[in-house]
Amino acid sequence: MTGRTDVPPAGGGAYGPLRRKEDARFVRGKGHFVDDIALPGMLHGAILRSPVAHATIRSVDTAAALAHPKVAAVITGADLAERGLAWMPTISADVQAVLATDKVRFQGQEIAFVMATDRYAARDALELIDVDYEVLPAVADALLAMAPDAPVIRDDLPGKQDNHVFDWAAGDKAAADAAFAAADVVVAQDMLYPRSHPAPLETCGTVACYDPLDGRLTVWSTSQAPHAHRTLYALAAGLPEHKIRIISPDLGGGFGNKVPVYPGYLCAVVGSMITGKPVKWVEDRSENLMSTSFARDYHMHGEIAATRDGKILGLRASVLADHGAFNGTAQPTQYPAGFFHMFTGSYDMQAAHCTVTGVYTNKAPGGVAYSCSFRITEAVYLVERLVDLLARELDLDPAELRLRNLLRPDQFPYTCPTGWTYDSGDYPRALRLAMDIAGYDELRREQAVRRARGEYMGIGLSFFTEGVGAGPKSQMDILGLGLADGADLRVHPTGSVVLAISVQTQGQGHETTFAQIVASELGISVDDVEVVHGDTDRTPFGMGTYGSRSTPVSGAAAAVAARRVRERARIVAAAMLEVAADDLEWADGRWQVRGDPEQGRSFAQIAMAAHSGLELPAGVEGHLDASAVYNPPNLTFPFGAYICVTDVDPGTGEVRVRRFIAVDDCGVRINPMIVEGQVHRGLADGVGMALMQAIVFDAEGNCLGGSFMDYLLPTSMECPSFELGATVTPSPHHPIGAKGVGESATVGSPAAVVNSVMDALAPLGVRHADMPLTPASVWRAIQGRPLRTDLAAS
Amino acid sequence: MQVNVTVNGTVFTREVEPRLLLIHFLRDELGLTGSHWGCDTSNCGACVVWLDDVPVKSCTVLTAMADGRRVRTVEDLDRGGQLDPVQQGFAECHGLQCGFCTPGMMMTARWLLDHNPDPSAEQVREAISGQVCRCTGYENIVRSVLWAAKHEGGGT
Numbered sequence: 043m044t045g046r047t048d049v050p051p052a053g054g055g056a057y058g059p060l061r062r063k064e065d066a067r068f069v070r071g072k073g074h075f076v077d078d079i080a081l082p083g084m085l086h087g088a089i090l091r092s093p094v095a096h097a098t099i100r101s102v103d104t105a106a107a108l109a110h111p112k113v114a115a116v117i118t119g120a121d122l123a124e125r126g127l128a129w130m131p132t133i134s135a136d137v138q139a140v141l142a143t144d145k146v147r148f149q150g151q152e153i154a155f156v157m158a159t160d161r162y163a164a165r166d167a168l169e170l171i172d173v174d175y176e177v178l179p180a181v182a183d184a185l186l187a188m189a190p191d192a193p194v195i196r197d198d199l200p201g202k203q204d205n206h207v208f209d210w211a212a213g214d215k216a217a218a219d220a221a222f223a224a225a226d227v228v229v230a231q232d233m234l235y236p237r238s239h240p241a242p243l244e245t246c247g248t249v250a251c252y253d254p255l256d257g258r259l260t261v262w263s264t265s266q267a268p269h270a271h272r273t274l275y276a277l278a279a280g281l282p283e284h285k286i287r288i289i290s291p292d293l294g295g296g297f298g299n300k301v302p303v304y305p306g307y308l309c310a311v312v313g314s315m316i317t318g319k320p321v322k323w324v325e326d327r328s329e330n331l332m333s334t335s336f337a338r339d340y341h342m343h344g345e346i347a348a349t350r351d352g353k354i355l356g357l358r359a360s361v362l363a364d365h366g367a368f369n370g371t372a373q374p375t376q377y378p379a380g381f382f383h384m385f386t387g388s389y390d391m392q393a394a395h396c397t398v399t400g401v402y403t404n405k406a407p408g409g410v411a412y413s414c415s416f417r418i419t420e421a422v423y424l425v426e427r428l429v430d431l432l433a434r435e436l437d438l439d440p441a442e443l444r445l446r447n448l449l450r451p452d453q454f455p456y457t458c459p460t461g462w463t464y465d466s467g468d469y470p471r472a473l474r475l476a477m478d479i480a481g482y483d484e485l486r487r488e489q490a491v492r493r494a495r496g497e498y499m500g501i502g503l504s505f506f507t508e509g510v511g512a513g514p515k516s517q518m519d520i521l522g523l524g525l526a527d528g529a530d531l532r533v534h535p536t537g538s539v540v541l542a543i544s545v546q547t548q549g550q551g552h553e554t555t556f557a558q559i560v561a562s563e564l565g566i567s568v569d570d571v572e573v574v575h576g577d578t579d580r581t582p583f584g585m586g587t588y589g590s591r592s593t594p595v596s597g598a599a600a601a602v603a604a605r606r607v608r609e610r611a612r613i614v615a616a617a618m619l620e621v622a623a624d625d626l627e628w629a630d631g632r633w634q635v636r637g638d639p640e641q642g643r644s645f646a647q648i649a650m651a652a653h654s655g656l657e658l659p660a661g662v663e664g665h666l667d668a669s670a671v672y673n674p675p676n677l678t679f680p681f682g683a684y685i686c687v688t689d690v691d692p693g694t695g696e697v698r699v700r701r702f703i704a705v706d707d708c709g710v711r712i713n714p715m716i717v718e719g720q721v722h723r724g725l726a727d728g729v730g731m732a733l734m735q736a737i738v739f740d741a742e743g744n745c746l747g748g749s750f751m752d753y754l755l756p757t758s759m760e761c762p763s764f765e766l767g768a769t770v771t772p773s774p775h776h777p778i779g780a781k782g783v784g785e786s787a788t789v790g791s792p793a794a795v796v797n798s799v800m801d802a803l804a805p806l807g808v809r810h811a812d813m814p815l816t817p818a819s820v821w822r823a824i825q826g827r828p829l830r831t832d833l834a835a836s
Numbered sequence: 837m838q839v840n841v842t843v844n845g846t847v848f849t850r851e852v853e854p855r856l857l858l859i860h861f862l863r864d865e866l867g868l869t870g871s872h873w874g875c876d877t878s879n880c881g882a883c884v885v886w887l888d889d890v891p892v893k894s895c896t897v898l899t900a901m902a903d904g905r906r907v908r909t910v911e912d913l914d915r916g917g918q919l920d921p922v923q924q925g926f927a928e929c930h931g932l933q934c935g936f937c938t939p940g941m942m943m944t945a946r947w948l949l950d951h952n953p954d955p956s957a958e959q960v961r962e963a964i965s966g967q968v969c970r971c972t973g974y975e976n977i978v979r980s981v982l983w984a985a986k987h988e989g990g991g992t
């Protein structure tokens with residue numbers, strides 16, 4: 043890999059840019075995805091969805107659909123209501139309609155579920171269902187939804203008279219106000235983080251198979267959190283949890299989209315119970331974009347206070363958060379706005395205060411999902427835009443302003459004004475390395491030359507700190523389930539091992555990296571470690587993969603379990619060598635006698651002895667198997683510095699991303715190749731989010747982003763060749779010093795792109811324009827008439 | 837209607853609905869699940885296969901249109917169990933993460949290298965520009981194809 047680093051790679055013997063184990067099947071076309079499953083007698087499900095955003099349902103007539111020769115059954119909301127399943131709990135203590143009974147509340151909402159003998163017939167039958175709607179006024183604009191005369195969307199909630207979901211605040215208001223009162227300079231800006239969608243290339247789907255004989259339910263599902271899904275099915279459907287098996291096979295990406303349980307999954311489960319046959323449901327792309335978890339949709343007002351010489355004093359923010367028709371955000375219960383209040387970011391300041399108000403609209407439900415580290419994406423964007431605006435106000439170089447205010451290495455562990463304790467960091471080092479790779483001073487000189495020629499070149503920076511690896515059970519849970527994860531490690535007599543984990547890869551390469559963790563701890567080959575995941579019958583309980591938590595939580599569990607195995611091995615080795623266990627030391631991947639390294643035993647030798655008739659001290663069981671449950675003491679706090687170089691054509695508004703430099707510090711890197719791959723993905727997200735991706739609605743609540751023709755994703759032509767660098771500041775509390783990284787670049791990069799475009803347009807007096815910076819939006823900003831990018835221009 | 841389609845060298849005769857898409861014929865009728873489906877609008881390229889030696893989006897081709905013609909899918913990319921250099925390149929250069937776009941990307945890459953054995957990075961980007969990858973940011977896909985070009989042992 044071409045990444046530059048100013049520190050040598052750290053970590054155990056098996057760490058390094060190892061090629062991935064899982065690729066052997068993928069490059070042969072032998073991946074195993076949900077839609078690849080075909081069971082004997084399997085029925086295909088399809089969902090009838092609402093064409094309108096808000097309407098009372100007068101009637102649903104399924105007679106003609108049922109008469110279709112290939113249709114086996116049709117389920118409506120009324121059918122589900124009989125079973126008490128018309129509504130299901132969301133992961134945010136709200137409820138969501140599985141199939142609508144009273145009203146539809148967003149365009150694309152689920153109304154009926156058809157099961158037929160092939161997927162085309164199921165679609166045909168949808169056309170035969172007759173629904174009588176009484177259309178109601180819809181509200182797709184979060185600001186209008188808060189108006190006193192706005193139509194009430196959630197009249198299913200007892201006594202609900204408005205569209206208000208929650209009010210939430212963090213920080214010290216009085217201290218923040220005092221900091222602002224004392225400031226020489228205050229800069230404020232309204233900004234929108236538009237609604238987007240993670241759009242994994244594989245859409246969501248499921249195959250449900252209920253066996254009426256033994257009451258066992260097997261569900262193959264696109265699930266990032268199979269164990270959490272099992273518990274949710276048990277709670278929502280009243281099924282005994284020990285009779286439920288969730289299998290998450292290969293997932294074609296997730297990025298948060300595959301965290302929730304969707305109505306289609308439950309319909310397939312009920313469908314299988316009703317028909318006695320396996321039922322497959324796989325959504326199409328429009329269904330994916332229009333009905334599954336969206337992300338962002340934060341209307342933010344931010345203010346930053348500073349002294350005239352550029353010392354940041356405080357930060358204030360108020361946010362209106364559009365949660366759609368049902369509040370289904372995936373985040374710890376204690377934090378309705380996720381970790382947004384980590385919004386002081388990477389800077390040293392006295393005080394901060396933020397408020398977030400949640401609102402219902404006639405838009406798809408969900409929230410948070412999309413590699414956002416529980417809303418830190420929105421927070422980083424806000425603070426990084428404000429810092430750039432402050433730099434412009436103070437006429438300071440934005441890199442210089444950041445260097446003056448970044449937390450210093452000696453301040454760690456650092457408790458920020460809103461209460462998070464960052465574990466470790468060396469921020470100036472990361473920023474300087476990024477500037478060095480970019481050739482920052484030379485870029486500024488080039489920019490000056492081009493500006494003199496009337497060309498619009500931009501250089502944009504962003505610096506981010508994330509808190510990932512949720513999280514301490516005492517501080518956070520989801521639906522009452524603490525965020526701890528288990529790991530089971532079984533050791534075979536010949537010394538090869540099987541690691542079973544609770545987290546679920548969606549492309550992150552767990553079969554390789556988790557094997558590297560165990561191999562390093564036990565001094566064995568990565569080839570001798572098999573990683574089992576994605577099957578609740580074969581793996582220990584845990585909360586799954588999202589919020590960059592696999593390595594921080596489950597990776598730690600794997601390391602702890604391996605260390606337990608190693609300690610058991612020590613006792614056996616002592617018996618083999620006829621010495622006291624205390625006389626042994628672990629060196630070069632084996633237990634050996636301190637001071638006499640010739641006298642030692644490898645892990646394979648010990649494993650065989652552990653299963654033999656070797657006499658062990660009283661109370662020692664033999665065998666080496668061990669397990670662990672890891673309850674993280676704190677989050678881990680990765681950080682990074684990004685620099686984006688753009689060229690803007692003021693005539694067309696077109697933005698070209700010329701270069702993108704990213705320095706990430708995620709602590710110890712188990713597999714730098716995989717880390718870099720994850721950073722590449724997030725940088726592409728940054729390009730997409732900043733320039734192209736937005737789910738837009740019109741005033742009637744029609745979704746205008748329901749296909750890849752309208753919801754534009756970056757291709758190979760929009761993405762530049764990324765230039766990466768790394769620093770390594772280990773996490774002091776993580777067993778192997780690692781931090782999460784899966785979302786880092788998605789969190790940090792959009793601000794760099796927007797800052798770059800605003801920097802390019804500075805000579806034209808443009809101060810801010812909202813994402814996505816499409817040619818139309820840039821052109822309008824240049825004309826002094828910025829667009830509201832979340833609503834169709836009327 | 838009846839169709840005769842040669843897929844990966846074998847002739848398949850099947851009774852199909854005239855509207856059946858080629859991607860569903862391959863996946864559901866023949867069980868060749870290596871080619872994927874990812875969108876409704878011909879944008880993503882997860883479904884790319886060769887039709888008479890030219891990459892096509894098989895979600896945009898009716899099975900009826902493949903009657904009497906040859907289809908090649910990812911399952912036919914290796915040669916007698918030996919990985920094609922393109923497959924090797926993707927594994928070598930971390931050109932895939934979830935692997936969902938990979939079969940389509942590799943089919944396009946194989947075609948590119950057959951017609952341009954020494955492409956520039958820019959030409960690789962252009963070749964795959966009609967396909968979407970949500971995992972790699974394309975950087976390592978480009979590197980994978982360039983790796984394959986460098987390690988090609990005589991082409992197909």
Ligand code: FES
Nearest residue numbers: 874875880881895
């Ligand atoms: S499935 Fe998306 S282009 Fe064919």
Ligand code: FES
Nearest residue numbers: 933937969970971
């Ligand atoms: S590797 Fe996941 S979409 Fe390309």
